[in-house]
Amino acid sequence: MSQIKTISEEIADLESGAAPAVLQVDARRRLPATGIAWSENLIVTAHHVVESEDDIRIGAADGIQIGATLLGRDPHNDLALLRVDGALTPANWAANDALRIGNLALALGRPGQNIKATAGIISGVVGASDIQRGRDKLRVRMGMGPPSKGQGRRRRRQRAFAREWDGALAGGFIQTDVTMYPGFSGGPLISADGHVHGMNTSGFMRGISVAIPVSSIRQSVAALLKDGSIQRGYLGIGVQEARLPDSVAEALDQERGLLIVSVEADSPAASAGLIIGDILTALDGQSIEHVDELQLLLTRLAVDSETSTGFVRGGALQEGSVVIGAT
Numbered sequence: 001m002s003q004i005k006t007i008s009e010e011i012a013d014l015e016s017g018a019a020p021a022v023l024q025v026d027a028r029r030r031l032p033a034t035g036i037a038w039s040e041n042l043i044v045t046a047h048h049v050v051e052s053e054d055d056i057r058i059g060a061a062d063g064i065q066i067g068a069t070l071l072g073r074d075p076h077n078d079l080a081l082l083r084v085d086g087a088l089t090p091a092n093w094a095a096n097d098a099l100r101i102g103n104l105a106l107a108l109g110r111p112g113q114n115i116k117a118t119a120g121i122i123s124g125v126v127g128a129s130d131i132q133r134g135r136d137k138l139r140v141r142m143g144m145g146p147p148s149k150g151q152g153r154r155r156r157r158q159r160a161f162a163r164e165w166d167g168a169l170a171g172g173f174i175q176t177d178v179t180m181y182p183g184f185s186g187g188p189l190i191s192a193d194g195h196v197h198g199m200n201t202s203g204f205m206r207g208i209s210v211a212i213p214v215s216s217i218r219q220s221v222a223a224l225l226k227d228g229s230i231q232r233g234y235l236g237i238g239v240q241e242a243r244l245p246d247s248v249a250e251a252l253d254q255e256r257g258l259l260i261v262s263v264e265a266d267s268p269a270a271s272a273g274l275i276i277g278d279i280l281t282a283l284d285g286q287s288i289e290h291v292d293e294l295q296l297l298l299t300r301l302a303v304d305s306e307t308s309t310g311f312v313r314g315g316a317l318q319e320g321s322v323v324i325g326a327t
Contacts, residue, residue: 236267
């Protein structure tokens with residue numbers, strides 16, 4: 001058997017091995033989408049494909065249709081969690097986000113009874129600013145109007161918040177070059193070892209294939225099972241980007257920070273002693289130059305946790321701490 005044929009058969013084996021955990025999700029007026037069995041009675045799918053909450057139907061690999069209940073949503077990660085009464089075959093979920101740029105990946109979908117597949121490579125990490133621009137365009141397409149003035153202002157090239165470490169993907173969203181056919185949203189992204197490393201979605205950016213990494217899925221599922229909703233970190237400040245004094249910029253090796261223009265009374269920021277005119281430069285040890293970097297950090301920090309802050313006051317760099325609140 002030739003090497004190409006061997007690889008071809010191995011890819012086909014990946015599909016057949018994952019197929020039982022790939023489900024049809026019928027919760028919108030147009031073409032059904034896809035879901036992944038998280039456990040024997042839980043399904044993760046894309047938030048944007050669950051338009052109806054009252055009559056959600058799940059199509060299994062054997063063609064059987066069962067009803068599902070919506071347990072909660074995480075719009076930030078375009079994730080919805082469903083529950084069914086019945087025993088599903090859980091996907092072979094990866095233990096971590098150990099994909100690397102250049103790795104081969106297989107995307108599966110079940111918009112009909114039969115499964116479909118497409119393959120490609122891991123292209124990179126999509127940063128927070130890219131996702132925000134994609135969401136702004138989605139708002140317009142859905143008839144929600146243009147983004148607010150503050151959102152529309154972010155059009156300059158921004159530093160990607162998600163970074164590479166030793167070639168591995170860390171944080172952010174996974175970008176691939178797989179073709180997202182209609183109905184593939186909510187389906188699995190599978191690595192060459194057969195593990196599911198993410199959930200594919202077309203809900204963020206037109207023309208770019210994005211997958212939510214397994215670590216983010218795991219956090220969202222845990223939060224939705226515990227609280228039924230996602231609690232996001234909250235500081236209670238209004239900010240805008242500002243250039244740092246030259247001496248501070250040189251010391252921190254960063255050009256910008258976030259100028260605090262408002263502080264809500266009795267907010268975490270107020271309790272921490274932050275005031276109007278301070279320039280926030282870091283949170284939880286992560287440097288911050290752009291608004292969406294702060295927003296992304298606040299989605300990852302645990303509510304009620306105490307974390308470090310770095311800020312400039314009166315031209316001098318200072319350090320402090322703040323207890324993260326919840327929205």
